[in-house]
Amino acid sequence: MNPMTSLALRYDGRRLLILDQTRLPREEAWVDGGDPDAMVGHIRRLAVRGAPLIGVAAALALAVFAESGADESSLRQAAASLRAARPTAVNLMWAMDRMAERIPLGAPALAAEAEAIFREDVALCEAMARHGVSLLGAGEAVLTHCNSGALATVGVGTALGVILRAWEAGKVRHVYVDETRPLLQGARLTAWELARAGVPHTLLTDSMAAILLRDGRIDRVLVGADRVAANGDFANKVGTYGLAVQCRFHGVPFHPVAPWSTVDLACPAGAGIPIEMRDAAEVRGQGGRAWAADDTPAFNPSFDVTPAALVTSLVTDRGVATAADLQAGILARLG
Numbered sequence: 242m243n244p245m246t247s248l249a250l251r252y253d254g255r256r257l258l259i260l261d262q263t264r265l266p267r268e269e270a271w272v273d274g275g276d277p278d279a280m281v282g283h284i285r286r287l288a289v290r291g292a293p294l295i296g297v298a299a300a301l302a303l304a305v306f307a308e309s310g311a312d313e314s315s316l317r318q319a320a321a322s323l324r325a326a327r328p329t330a331v332n333l334m335w336a337m338d339r340m341a342e343r344i345p346l347g348a349p350a351l352a353a354e355a356e357a358i359f360r361e362d363v364a365l366c367e368a369m370a371r372h373g374v375s376l377l378g379a380g381e382a383v384l385t386h387c388n389s390g391a392l393a394t395v396g397v398g399t400a401l402g403v404i405l406r407a408w409e410a411g412k413v414r415h416v417y418v419d420e421t422r423p424l425l426q427g428a429r430l431t432a433w434e435l436a437r438a439g440v441p442h443t444l445l446t447d448s449m450a451a452i453l454l455r456d457g458r459i460d461r462v463l464v465g466a467d468r469v470a471a472n473g474d475f476a477n478k479v480g481t482y483g484l485a486v487q488c489r490f491h492g493v494p495f496h497p498v499a500p501w502s503t504v505d506l507a508c509p510a511g512a513g514i515p516i517e518m519r520d521a522a523e524v525r526g527q528g529g530r531a532w533a534a535d536d537t538p539a540f541n542p543s544f545d546v547t548p549a550a551l552v553t554s555l556v557t558d559r560g561v562a563t564a565a566d567l568q569a570g571i572l573a574r575l576g
């Protein structure tokens with residue numbers, strides 16, 4: 242087979258390498274991802290992260306495991322533990338359910354399915370970008386939160402994919418990047434991706450966005466999503482909800498961007514989305530340095546839920562759904 246590569250993954254049918262995102266931007270280190278137990282660890286510590294990417298990476302890890310001769314019961318066990326590695330992004334469950342159906346058919350069928358999931362993600366990203374770019378006027382200043390780019394998918398990205406393609410089309414002149422507390426995906430990953438692509442950008446702490454929104458310096462906010470409920474409520478990196486509230490207050494358009502693999506029609510509303518709670522130590526410090534006392538209690542939900550009522554429109558690969566469309570139940574019809 243021809244090797245399949247993305248900014249974050251390298252796969253050749255027998256071997257899977259992942260770019261360890263915890264070490265970016267200082268170091269580009271590739272680690273083995275072909276062992277499902279190791280992959281569960283990589284997903285939990287966010288070496289591989291971003292909703293679509295964890296689904297693709299888990300699928301490829303299972304394919305490599307099958308290729309190494311794993312029997313059906315080990316494959317089933319591996320699929321179940323990969324599926325449970327993180328609870329919020331539905332793409333992981335979606336990809337593992339697709340793979341689990343193929344387990345009885347053996348290694349070639351698992352490889353074909355994982356490769357199809359990879360290729361589909363690339364196409365979904367381009368479709369989202371096409372729809373998203375059509376929303377922008379000329380030379381806009383946009384703001385984004387977390388990382389929803391090529392490091393979160395195997396294509397150009399979701400929200401950051403729209404931003405990148407819009408910049409190429411002259412529709413974005415500047416990108417403001419929320420650093421994204423506590424794990425700094427904006428500062429470490431989005432700023433790195435934008436610098437590589439030569440897109441003008443400015444980093445800010447999450448609490449500074451309100452000033453830019455108030456002062457009319459942001460034309461539009463675009464963010465990714467980890468799970469979109471049937472009514473259009475969606476979970477994304479913690480801080481997204483606050484940004485949506487600020488956008489509404491200041492009259493700035495606010496758009497989640499997500500592929501269909503992120504839409505969970507079985508989940509009627511945002512209240513049903515499971516939210517991952519992470520270790521308090523991530524809030525107390527980072528990289529071996531703690532700025533709070535070791536026994537300070539800390540609140541650390543990894544995601545928050547934004548109600549559809551705060552969404553200007555949702556961009557998917559199947560088209561753009563306005564707030565009114567979402568209220569009228571368009572997602573169920575598009576599905």
Ligand SMILES: CSC[C@@H](O)[C@@H](O)C(=O)COP(=O)(O)O
Pocket residue numbers: 287290291292293330386387388389390393394399400426464465466467477478479543
């Ligand atoms: C592809 S973008 C959607 C989301 O996965 C992204 O915005 C996000 O919240 C990622 O969170 P992370 O905890 O880094 O996996």
